[in-house]
Amino acid sequence: MVSVAILGAAGGIGQPLSLLLKLNAKVTKLNLYDIVNVPGVAADISHCCHQLAGGELDAAVTGIDLAIIPAGVPRKPGMTRDDLFKINAGIVRTLVAAIAANSPKAIVAIISNPVNSTVPIAAEVLKAAGVYDPKRLFGVTTLDVVRASRFVKDVKGEADAAELRVPVVGGHSGNTIVPLLSLAQPAVELSEKEVADLTHRIQFGGDEVVKAKDGAGSATLSMAYAGARFADSVIRALGGETVVEPTFISLSADAEGAKEIQALGAGDLEFFAVPVELGTEGVKRIVPLGKPNDYELAAIKVAADELKDSIAKGVEFGRA
Numbered sequence: 001m002v003s004v005a006i007l008g009a010a011g012g013i014g015q016p017l018s019l020l021l022k023l024n025a026k027v028t029k030l031n032l033y034d035i036v037n038v039p040g041v042a043a044d045i046s047h048c049c050h051q052l053a054g055g056e057l058d059a060a061v062t063g064i065d066l067a068i069i070p071a072g073v074p075r076k077p078g079m080t081r082d083d084l085f086k087i088n089a090g091i092v093r094t095l096v097a098a099i100a101a102n103s104p105k106a107i108v109a110i111i112s113n114p115v116n117s118t119v120p121i122a123a124e125v126l127k128a129a130g131v132y133d134p135k136r137l138f139g140v141t142t143l144d145v146v147r148a149s150r151f152v153k154d155v156k157g158e159a160d161a162a163e164l165r166v167p168v169v170g171g172h173s174g175n176t177i178v179p180l181l182s183l184a185q186p187a188v189e190l191s192e193k194e195v196a197d198l199t200h201r202i203q204f205g206g207d208e209v210v211k212a213k214d215g216a217g218s219a220t221l222s223m224a225y226a227g228a229r230f231a232d233s234v235i236r237a238l239g240g241e242t243v244v245e246p247t248f249i250s251l252s253a254d255a256e257g258a259k260e261i262q263a264l265g266a267g268d269l270e271f272f273a274v275p276v277e278l279g280t281e282g283v284k285r286i287v288p289l290g291k292p293n294d295y296e297l298a299a300i301k302v303a304a305d306e307l308k309d310s311i312a313k314g315v316e317f318g319r320a
């Protein structure tokens with residue numbers, strides 16, 4: 001029995017994500033909200049499913065356990081995710097404020113870019129409303145993990161993409177995305193060149209789609225797939241299962257578990273993507289990583305430097 005709201009439900013990600021969540025038997029109520037076209041999407045989905053509410057923001061985020069936010073503008077060729085900040089920062093602030101007012105205990109999963117800044121914005125909005133719980137706020141970085149498995153499979157045909165787990169830490173843009181290929185499970189043998197090429201492809205996988213869509217947006221279907229997987233993991237964990245997903249969180253959600261990643265290069269950054277064991281209250285613990293190699297440690301340092309500014313930018317906007 002889980003109630004979910006999708007905010008930005010009429011968009012390129014929102015529509016397939018809504019459909020995928022309707023197929024999830026554990027989702028007993030699905031509220032769809034967007035500023036355009038939601039009656040059309042809700043009517044469409046209601047012909048194959050039921051229990052939908054469209055339209056009004058406060059109603060859409062009342063009585064929910066999980067809010068997923070894919071609202072906001074996507075990139076066009078030549079843009080960075082940070083270029084989206086100007087528009088998406090305000091959208092995320094408005095939506096999270098409504099969640100804070102109407103479902104203060106809801107788990108909030110943010111897809112809207114730049115994730116490295118929109119999650120810190122959300123944290124500040126929740127703090128200002130007096131309802132911030134770092135265990136319940138997530139930036140969705142599942143697509144990086146999905147890509148990592150898929151791209152390794154492209155190189156190593158014998159690897160099973162569905163089974164292969166490559167930890168990806170840091171953030172969600174370019175150099176802040178750090179795949180830890182040496183810690184893949186099961187282990188994969190890769191040459192130095194394969195590691196360099198794969199790391200670059202995972203870091204800039206989003207650009208491949210932006211380029212191919214040529215002005216028509218960024219990843220939507222693979223993101224809906226990844227978003228549905230993340231939502232399902234959260235929902236299963238709410239039901240008592242043990243589930244691990246890498247995701248961008250406040251390291252204060254598990255101060256003890258965070259020590260390892262801080263020592264590996266995250267330093268005093270407040271937010272970082274790490275493998276998280278999910279539980280009935282959101283973050284249960286940060287899962288120990290093991291020992292990244294020197295190449296990966298250097299990449300973590302680069303990611304941390306870049307993340308610092310993105311996080312600060314989000315915090316500043318969220319406090320204003």
Ligand SMILES: NC(=O)C1=CN([C@@H]2O[C@H](COP(=O)(O)OP(=O)(O)OC[C@H]3O[C@@H](n4cnc5c(N)ncnc54)[C@H](O)[C@@H]3O)[C@@H](O)[C@H]2O)C=CC1
Nearest residue numbers: 008010011012013034035071072073074111112113143223
């Ligand atoms: N975290 C990740 O891995 C990924 C994140 N993204 C990000 O997801 C976001 C959405 O991408 P798309 O669905 O392709 O864009 P889109 O433009 O197709 O859809 C966005 C939807 O948000 C809605 N919207 C705008 N302002 C709103 C508001 N105040 N309240 C509710 N809805 C609002 C729009 O009406 C639109 O329907 C972008 O910021 C994109 O960069 C995209 C892919 C992967």
Ligand SMILES: O=C([O-])CC(=O)C(=O)O
Nearest residue numbers: 075113143206207218219
């Ligand atoms: O590249 C983009 O702008 C969308 C995104 O975050 C991704 O596909 O990883």
